[in-house]
Structures are given as structure tokens and as C-alpha cells.
Amino acid sequence: MAAPSDINRERIAATEAVIRPRIRRTPLVGADLAEFGLPAAPVTLKLEMLQHSGSFKARLLRCARNDGGGSA
Numbered sequence: 001m002a003a004p005s006d007i008n009r010e011r012i013a014a015t016e017a018v019i020r021p022r023i024r025r026t027p028l029v030g031a032d033l034a035e036f037g038l039p040a041a042p043v044t045l046k047l048e049m050l051q052h053s054g055s056f057k058a059r060l061l062r063c064a065r066n067d068g069g070g071s072a
Contacts, residue, residue: 019063026050 026047034040 024051
């Protein structure tokens, strides 16, 4: 995996191009905290659990493996 000093815009853009086909767009859902027994306040929830893997970590590890970095 790249050292923090190796991370730059170009590397981020290249990584995004590699993982984009494997990532689902996940919905946003509006709710009110009162629905959860908390003081009323509007919130927006991002449903990342609807990703294929259900986890960003799995996508990150796949990318690291494809990049030749790390032993994951």
C-alpha cells in the first residue's frame, strides 16, 4: 500500500477509475431522530450497507492487491 506521502490527486483519480465499475451508488434516506427516541432533528442516512461487499474495506483491499501494494 502507498505511504501517505505517495498519495496525490493523480493516484486518487487512477484508483477511482479502477474501482468505479464495482461500486454501486447507494441511496440517501431522510429521517428524523425522533423516530429513534432522540430529540427531534432531521438527519440524512447514506445506506452504504447496500454496496456489494457491504464494506469499504473489502474494496480498498482489492484495490491494494491490484496495485501491488501490501500483502492483503
